[in-house]
Amino acid sequence: MPTGAAPLRQFAPHDVDELTDIAHKILAESGSSAARPELLRRVATAASRLDETILHTCRPVDTDDGLYVLRGLPVDDAGIGPTPSGWDTAGDRAAAWDVLLLLLAAAMGHPIAWEGQQEGRFVHNIVPAPGHEQEQTGASSTVLLSPHTEDAFHPGRAHLLLLACMRNHDAVATTAASIRKVRLAADDLALLSRPVLPILPDDAYAEARTFAGEPPKVPVLWQTQAGPTLRYDPAYTPLDEAPADYRAAYDRLTAELERVSVAVALEPGDVLVVDNDLVVHGRVPFKARYDGTDRWLKRASVRVPGRRSRPLAEADEHGYGQAALVAHI
Ligand SMILES: O=C(O)CCC(=O)C(=O)O
Numbered sequence: 626m627p628t629g630a631a632p633l634r635q636f637a638p639h640d641v642d643e644l645t646d647i648a649h650k651i652l653a654e655s656g657s658s659a660a661r662p663e664l665l666r667r668v669a670t671a672a673s674r675l676d677e678t679i680l681h682t683c684r685p686v687d688t689d690d691g692l693y694v695l696r697g698l699p700v701d702d703a704g705i706g707p708t709p710s711g712w713d714t715a716g717d718r719a720a721a722w723d724v725l726l727l728l729l730a731a732a733m734g735h736p737i738a739w740e741g742q743q744e745g746r747f748v749h750n751i752v753p754a755p756g757h758e759q760e761q762t763g764a765s766s767t768v769l770l771s772p773h774t775e776d777a778f779h780p781g782r783a784h785l786l787l788l789a790c791m792r793n794h795d796a797v798a799t800t801a802a803s804i805r806k807v808r809l810a811a812d813d814l815a816l817l818s819r820p821v822l823p824i825l826p827d828d829a830y831a832e833a834r835t836f837a838g839e840p841p842k843v844p845v846l847w848q849t850q851a852g853p854t855l856r857y858d859p860a861y862t863p864l865d866e867a868p869a870d871y872r873a874a875y876d877r878l879t880a881e882l883e884r885v886s887v888a889v890a891l892e893p894g895d896v897l898v899v900d901n902d903l904v905v906h907g908r909v910p911f912k913a914r915y916d917g918t919d920r921w922l923k924r925a926s927v928r929v930p931g932r933r934s935r936p937l938a939e940a941d942e943h944g945y946g947q948a949a950l951v952a953h954i
């Protein structure tokens with residue numbers, strides 16, 4: 626089974642019909658999947674009336690894997706048209722899936738967007754883009770996208786990340802590693818729970834990268850009643866500024882995350898739901914085709930109201946001037 630060790634949650638056929646019918650209806654009423662307030666309101670109303678069995682399938686992660694795959698929703702490969710050559714040309718392509726993903730997101734919490742990323746869209750298109758092959762962003766391909774917490778630099782980052790697969794002919798895997806499977810010595814846990822280094826904004830946020838304020842130092846690990854959570858993005862963490870013992874502990878965490886990492890090769894219609902407090906995700910390297918048949922994911926981010934999985938001190942962080950737009954429902 627290509628999803629590796631990811632727990633699979635299958636939608637029943639009549640749940641699939643309900644979700645796709647609602648998505649098409651909302652899209653027809655709204656004319657476009659661009660998330661205007663009216664569309665978000667329609668999605669919220671529809672999400673609040675979803676069938677109990679759908680809500681049960683979309684329940685929070687309930688294993689130490691920290692993730693699951695939703696399966697059963699259809700993708701019409703011919704109908705969605707060619708894979709766009711970049712997020713900026715995606716526009717309304719596969720728009721019914723934008724609505725579908727928002728509907729699932731709204732069933733789990735509040736969908737969020739970022740003013741500074743993909744023009745404030747609530748559903749991002751993740752496709753390999755010419756000229757970006759080597760970046761540490763979703764647009765890359767030839768490099769390993771190293772494991773990271775999504776939007777780790779920001780206190781308003783998502784609690785859940787939803788990755789929906791439109792197309793993946795080469796079965797390119799998303800990687801995922803859960804902190805709940807990691808084994809570390811008590812000394813390492815203690816050291817990594819101290820605020821020693823900042824996490825800087827990633828390359829997807831051009832404006833935040835020029836922010837003048839002092840970068841806040843943040844802990845990598847945090848203990849909650851349910852177990853540890855993490856905030857980790859080595860590609861944007863200035864590790865050479867830390868003392869040697871801290872760096873060594875960080876390296877041991879990295880090695881452990883590698884040890885427990887699973888590869889999830891999404892199939893069209895799969896929706897990978899990742900708990901962003903438990904799991905770091907990445908992507909294996911691949912060769913982009915640039916012929917309209919490339920791998921194509923859609924991504925939504927969710928905040929879960931009332932969750933206590935993070936240090937209270939995060940409330941004082943400036944977030945590098947970036948604001949999360951929350952679709953309050
Ligand atoms: O391409 C993937 O599988 C994951 C990319 C990624 O890190 C993201 O979309 O946040």
Ligand SMILES: [Fe+2]
Binds near residue numbers: 773774775906
């Ligand atoms: Fe990511």
